[in-house]
Amino acid sequence: MHLKSLFMITETLELTLCKHCSTPVPSSRNDFFCCAGCKAVFELLSTTELCDYYEIRKRSGTFKKPSPVKFWSEKGLGADPFAYLDVPSFRQDLGINSDQPQASFYLEGVHCTACMWLIEKLPEILPQHVANARLNLQQSVVKIEFHPQGSITETARALERMGYSPHLIKTPEQVQTLEKKDTQSFLLKLVVAGAAAGNIMLFAAAIYTGAGGWVKTYFDWIVFVISLPVFGYSALPLYQNAYHALQNRRWSVDIPIVIALAAGFMVSALSVWRGTDQNYLDSLTGLIFLLLATRYLLMRLQKNAFEGMQFFDSLVPVQVLNSLGQMVWVRDLKKQDCIEIPAGLTIPVDGVIQKGTSQINEAVLTGESIPRIAKVNDQVYSGTINLESPLWVEVQAVADDTRMGKILQEIQQFDLSAAPTVRMSEQVAKYFTGGVLVWSLGLWIYLVAEGGSVLASFERILSVLIVSCPCAFAIATPLALIQAYQILIKKGLYLKNPASLDSVTPVKRVAFDKTGTLTLGQFEVQHWEWSKSISPADRRGMMDCSCQLEAISQHPLSKAWRRYGEAFLSGITYTATRVSHFVEVPGNGISGIVDGHSIELKPSSGASELRSNDTHSGFTSVDFIWNGALVAHISFKDELRKDIPMVIRQLKQLGLEVWMLSGDQKAPCWEVARQVGIEDSNVLFCLTPETKSQWIKNHPETLYLGDGANDGLALKNAHLGIAVHGALDLSLKAAQGYLIQNRMAAVLDLFTVSSETQKVLVRHLIFTVVYNGATIAIASKGMLHPLFAAVLMPTSSLLVLVSTIWGTKALRKLKVP
Amino acid sequence: MSILVLIVPLALLLGLFFVGAFWWGLRRGQYEDLESPKHRMLLEKD
Numbered sequence: 001m002h003l004k005s006l007f008m009i010t011e012t013l014e015l016t017l018c019k020h021c022s023t024p025v026p027s028s029r030n031d032f033f034c035c036a037g038c039k040a041v042f043e044l045l046s047t048t049e050l051c052d053y054y055e056i057r058k059r060s061g062t063f064k065k066p067s068p069v070k071f072w073s074e075k076g077l078g079a080d081p082f083a084y085l086d087v088p089s090f091r092q093d094l095g096i097n098s099d100q101p102q103a104s105f106y107l108e109g110v111h112c113t114a115c116m117w118l119i120e121k122l123p124e125i126l127p128q129h130v131a132n133a134r135l136n137l138q139q140s141v142v143k144i145e146f147h148p149q150g151s152i153t154e155t156a157r158a159l160e161r162m163g164y165s166p167h168l169i170k171t172p173e174q175v176q177t178l179e180k181k182d183t184q185s186f187l188l189k190l191v192v193a194g195a196a197a198g199n200i201m202l203f204a205a206a207i208y209t210g211a212g213g214w215v216k217t218y219f220d221w222i223v224f225v226i227s228l229p230v231f232g233y234s235a236l237p238l239y240q241n242a243y244h245a246l247q248n249r250r251w252s253v254d255i256p257i258v259i260a261l262a263a264g265f266m267v268s269a270l271s272v273w274r275g276t277d278q279n280y281l282d283s284l285t286g287l288i289f290l291l292l293a294t295r296y297l298l299m300r301l302q303k304n305a306f307e308g309m310q311f312f313d314s315l316v317p318v319q320v321l322n323s324l325g326q327m328v329w330v331r332d333l334k335k336q337d338c339i340e341i342p343a344g345l346t347i348p349v350d351g352v353i354q355k356g357t358s359q360i361n362e363a364v365l366t367g368e369s370i371p372r373i374a375k376v377n378d379q380v381y382s383g384t385i386n387l388e389s390p391l392w393v394e395v396q397a398v399a400d401d402t403r404m405g406k407i408l409q410e411i412q413q414f415d416l417s418a419a420p421t422v423r424m425s426e427q428v429a430k431y432f433t434g435g436v437l438v439w440s441l442g443l444w445i446y447l448v449a450e451g452g453s454v455l456a457s458f459e460r461i462l463s464v465l466i467v468s469c470p471c472a473f474a475i476a477t478p479l480a481l482i483q484a485y486q487i488l489i490k491k492g493l494y495l496k497n498p499a500s501l502d503s504v505t506p507v508k509r510v511a512f513d514k515t516g517t518l519t520l521g522q523f524e525v526q527h528w529e530w531s532k533s534i535s536p537a538d539r540r541g542m543m544d545c546s547c548q549l550e551a552i553s554q555h556p557l558s559k560a561w562r563r564y565g566e567a568f569l570s571g572i573t574y575t576a577t578r579v580s581h582f583v584e585v586p587g588n589g590i591s592g593i594v595d596g597h598s599i600e601l602k603p604s605s606g607a608s609e610l611r612s613n614d615t616h617s618g619f620t621s622v623d624f625i626w627n628g629a630l631v632a633h634i635s636f637k638d639e640l641r642k643d644i645p646m647v648i649r650q651l652k653q654l655g656l657e658v659w660m661l662s663g664d665q666k667a668p669c670w671e672v673a674r675q676v677g678i679e680d681s682n683v684l685f686c687l688t689p690e691t692k693s694q695w696i697k698n699h700p701e702t703l704y705l706g707d708g709a710n711d712g713l714a715l716k717n718a719h720l721g722i723a724v725h726g727a728l729d730l731s732l733k734a735a736q737g738y739l740i741q742n743r744m745a746a747v748l749d750l751f752t753v754s755s756e757t758q759k760v761l762v763r764h765l766i767f768t769v770v771y772n773g774a775t776i777a778i779a780s781k782g783m784l785h786p787l788f789a790a791v792l793m794p795t796s797s798l799l800v801l802v803s804t805i806w807g808t809k810a811l812r813k814l815k816v817p
Numbered sequence: 818m819s820i821l822v823l824i825v826p827l828a829l830l831l832g833l834f835f836v837g838a839f840w841w842g843l844r845r846g847q848y849e850d851l852e853s854p855k856h857r858m859l860l861e862k863d
Contacts, residue, residue, distance in 0.1 A: 056860065113856040120857070138852040184843050195836050199829065215818060222825060 020163070031567075041163040048125055050118060057114035082160075085152040085168065101146040105156070108165040110140040118162060122155070129154050141169065186237070190292045193234035196226045197285040204282035220272045220279055227281040231265055235288050237295065256437040257291065260284075260465040267458050278455055283466050283786050290797065297478050330398060337395045341386050347393070350402040353378050355392040361385040388584060436468040436776065443780055459786060463779040467789040468772055476764040476800040483804060484757040487814050491749040492741035493722070500736045503720045504754035508701040510651050510747070513714075514662035514672055516707035517724050519638040523560035526637035534631050542626055543568055545594040546601065548578050557622065558590070560636055561601075589622065600625035604633065638668075644676050647744045654751060658682060659702075661692050661714070693717045705747065706735075722747070749814060756811045764800050771796050 018025050020038035025031060033039035045051055085091075091101070107119070115135070119142055122133040129150035135142045144155060152168075159166040203219045203226075211219060238261070242254040264284045271278035330348040333339065338354060341347055347360070359371035362384045371387050374380055380393055382402035399405050440461045447457035484501055488494075495501070512518050530539055547565035550558040582592035589602025604621040624632040648658050659682045662669045669685040684695065693713035696702055704711075704718035715721030715735040723735035724744070739746055775792055778784050784792075807815075842848065 113860065116853060116856055117860045120860075134853075136850045136853055137856060138850065180846075180849070184848075187843060187848065188840060191839050192836060195832055199832055215821065218821065218825075222829070226829070 038163070040161065044161050045118075050121060050125075053114050053118050056117050057112060082153045082156040082166075085156055091152070099148055101148070101150060101152070102143065103146070103152055104141055104143045104169040105159065105166040106169055107135075107140050107142055107159065108167070109163055110135070110137070113137075115164070119159075119164065122158070126150075126155060126158055142166075186292075186296060189234040189236065190289070190296050193230050193285065193289040193292050196230045196234075197282075197289040200226055200282045200285050204279075207279070217275055220275070223279065223281050224269065224272045227265075227268075227285050230285045230288055231261070234292060235261060238288070238291065256433045256465070257287075257469070259437065260462070261288070263458070264462055264465075267455065267462075271455075276455070278459060280459075280462055280786050283462070283789065287466060287469065287793070290793075294478065297482065333395050333398050335395055335397075339393055339395060341391045341393055343386055343388050343390060346385050347380050347382055348398075349393065349395045350382050350397040350404075351380055351393040351395045353380060353391055354394050356390055358386050358388040358391050361387055432772070433468070436464065439776075439780075440464050460779065460782045463784045463786045463789040464776055466786060467775040467779050467784065467792055469793055476768075476797075476804050477761060479801060479804045480757050480760050480764070483807065483811070484753045487753055487811065488746070488749060489740070491746045491753075491814065492739055492743045493737055493746040493750055494740050495737045500720060501754050501757060503736075504703070504750060505758060506701050507656065507703045507720060507751075509657035509659060509699065510703045510705070511659040511661050511696070511699075511718075512678075513704075513706035513711050514660055514664055514669055515638060517641075517705050517711075518644055518660065518672055518676055519640050522639060523557055523636045524639050525560055525564040525634060527635045528564070529633045531629075531631050540569065542624070542631060545578075545597055545599055546624060548594045549582070549590060549592050549599050549601065552579060552582050552584075552590070552592075557636055561622075561634070598627055638672075640672070640675060641742065641744055643744050647747060648677050650748050651751075652677075654748075660684065661687055661695060661704075663687050663689075663692075689713050703747075722750075752810055753814065756808045759808055760804060760811075763803065767800065767803070768796070 018034035018038050019032045020042045021034060025034045031039065033042065045053055085103075110116075110119070116137055119135045120133050122130045122144065129146060130144055131147050131150070132145040133142055142159075146152065146155070156166045156168070200223050203223050207216055207219055207223075238254050238258055242258040245255060261284055264280045268279050268281045268284070270276075333349060339349070339351075343358065353374055353376050355376065357373070357375050360374045360380060361371045362381065374391070380386075380391070381404065382397075383404040397403075397405075443464065444457055444461045447460065448454055481501060485495055534542070543565050547562050547569070550561045550565070578594050580593045582590070584590045589600065591598070591600040591602075593599070601622055601624055604623050621633060621635040623630055624634060651658055658678050660669065660673050660678050661684050664685060666685045669683050670680055673680060673683045687695070689711070690713065692711070693716075696704055696714045696717045700719055702718050703720045703722065704714055705722050705724055706715050707724045711723075715723060720737070721735040722737040722739065724739045737750075775784065775789070779789060806812075
């Protein structure tokens with residue numbers, strides 16, 4: 001009933017929108033869903049009476065259009081990527097408690113309140129496995145508590161069926177708890193500092209307004225006592241930073257701050273003891289609070305959902321059959337072991353084929369969209385997928401020693417050694433504070449030499465130190481970056497570290513991967529040309545028979561053929577029941593007998609009479625031979641991402657070179673390049689991951705966009721690497737950013753936001769230099785009491801804050817949804 | 818003015834109470850997810 005009533009509404013519309021994700025349905029599909037994934041999710045929801053989801057989604061203010069659902073199986077990552085989650089030794093490794101099992105998943109495709117509602121219904125959908133599920137909407141991380149006998153595997157499968165690809169977060173429980181403790185204790189330090197500073201201000205006000213006698217002594221001591229937890233507890237991170245900097249012989253802004261704090265505290269303590277007027281604890285605690293607040297903002301930024309992504313599932317299966325027919329752990333395999341790799345499995349090792357012939361999808365390594373034929377004695381690589389028939393493989397390398405493992409390792413090493421971008425503001429703050437420190441010391445010595453008292457001169461010095469603190473700038477920079485970062489998330493681009501924004505300015509060229517980046521990575525029938533002698537009635541029958549045959553093959557082109565056929569014949573699903581004498585010759589098509597007709601479907605010879613013109617030469621094409629006669633010529637294409645031509649045109653207008661780097665053959669590359677508007681001279685084809693990465697290294701000012709694992713190295717080595725929507729885990733790990741929506745125009749926003757944010761930062765730099773220069777001059781002349789200094793300093797922070805939020809005209813425009 | 822001797826420690830205790838209250842909330846994880854609860858509230862039907 002549900003299904004029907006929903007369908008009625010849209011029948012009046014001309015353009016069919018997918019019931020699940022609202023993407024326009026390709027007219028060739030003749031369905032209410034844009035893809036099998038979305039349909040499956042919808043059916044699951046209606047059978048489990050969870051169709052409220054669509055109602056809630058409609059009402060939800062935060063509704064964003066979800067993307068079409070793509071299952072693991074379609075991503076070609078092997079038959080069952082979740083089975084190992086229930087293996088006892090794996091659960092032990094992860095430290096999953098057997099009495100109260102818990103696990104967290106990062107979910108792809110969480111987009112609004114309705115998703116949260118649906119995911120938290122897990123205990124109702126899987127009452128035998130799940131006890132409780134809580135989703136953190138901001139991080140897209142769901143924390144699941146299982147029943148003692150509950151299956152993690154089943155839960156992961158259910159999540160996938162609901163349309164959220166789950167990625168287990170493999171950080172052990174203890175590490176997660178430790179991280180949580182760290183954040184909590186920092187927050188407590190901040191709050192203690194804030195509370196103390198606030199209270200101290202009140203008592204200080206009384207002293208400044210002329211409290212005398214015992215009241216002054218009383219208040220002085222109270223201020224002193226309240227300030228103790230601030231100096232002894234809250235300021236610990238500042239001491240630690242300064243200490244580490246000294247230990248590593250680096251300079252840090254914290255060094256002069258700690259010197260000012262220590263000297264200030266000692267002078268103040270002495271003054272409290274002796275009852276004199278040099279109590280500066282009010283200014284100093286306020287300073288500590290503001291500094292901690294800035295650090296906390298930065299910390300919050302760095303802890304984002306991407307952290308969870310570092311612990312993504314491995315790409316390959318963990319168990320496999322050996323030659324004796326036993327299930328063995330892949331990590332226990334040794335050289336020269338022989339294992340069986342059934343069709344559809346991701347190959348877990350590097351090795352040589354001993355027996356069997358098959359087609360192998362090596363897109364993960366080479367980006368080549370058409371499978372390679374592999375025979376006895378051919379080399380196979382870990383991470384590639386065996387598509388057709390079982391293979392027996394002699395193991396040569398496992399895990400880290402495989403080609404894929406080495407690529408992964410290289411990426412991880414980079415992660416450790418890659419120095420964080422030294423931001424302009426830090427540089428300025430560094431020299432600025434260093435200069436101020438030298439200046440103050442010099443001034444103090446001068447004043448004392450001129451005959452001033454050590455303590456009275458200290459007041460001047462402290463004013464200089466406080467007022468010169470480039471706090472405004474230190475706050476403004478992270479704030480400007482946070483703002484830019486948030487605008488970009490709204491526009492669909494997720495940066496791992498907002499500091500990457502700085503890397504945008506020097507970018508001179510943008511390079512795209514082809515399959516999966518410029519295109520969607522899914523084959524579609526582009527052109528179906530029947531021979532003129534075939535009548536439309538015959539065509540139906542022929543199409544029907546060919547789909548019978550194609551139903552047996554798992555080749556990507558066969559799948560595209562079948563999708564097209566099913567749409568053409570309005571919605572029949574094929575199971576190969578009428579086929580006999582089926583033969584699949586890897587790389588040379590399939591043949592067989594259906595209902596007494598002999599059918600051959602094989603790659604175009606190129607001399608076919610149906611190829612009347614050259615317009616389709618850039619596509620992979622197949623001949624359809626019916627009882628020995630050519631009846632149709634079919635060309636396939638990989639669909640382009642919608643907004644790509646516009647994005648490339650605008651990138652060129654920005655004065656950037658646009659390149660295409662692909663592992664694919666020349667003809668399809670040129671065809672795609674022509675469609676998106678990249679010159680032939682800027683197209684590089686037949687590249688391996690290594691040569692791609694080498695090209696990137698040779699062209700240092702490149703923004704690279706890619707998706708496959710074969711792009712991992714290039715993404716990592718690129719000046720700025722961005723993984724596109726739907727990318728593999730591996731490239732996500734390597735990239736600095738990720739497109740969360742299927743919207744390439746976010747790349748253009750990146751350039752705008754980056755240059756506008758630079759403008760804001762320069763504005764603040766000028767302001768800080770002028771403001772601090774003026775106040776330091778006044779303080780040095782002794783015309784500024786430390787209290788005024790303590791007021792002036794936050795005032796400049798406030799001004800800069802307002803200026804950041806105000807931003808620039810272009811930024812304000814982007815903020816409007 | 819001697820009332821200060823009583824009032825001031827009381828005021829400080831009040832401040833301390835709020836720091837304590839914050840610490841309690843922090844320990845119970847109330848600051849871990851600031852986004853989801855406001856949505857969850859609207860979805861609960863019971």
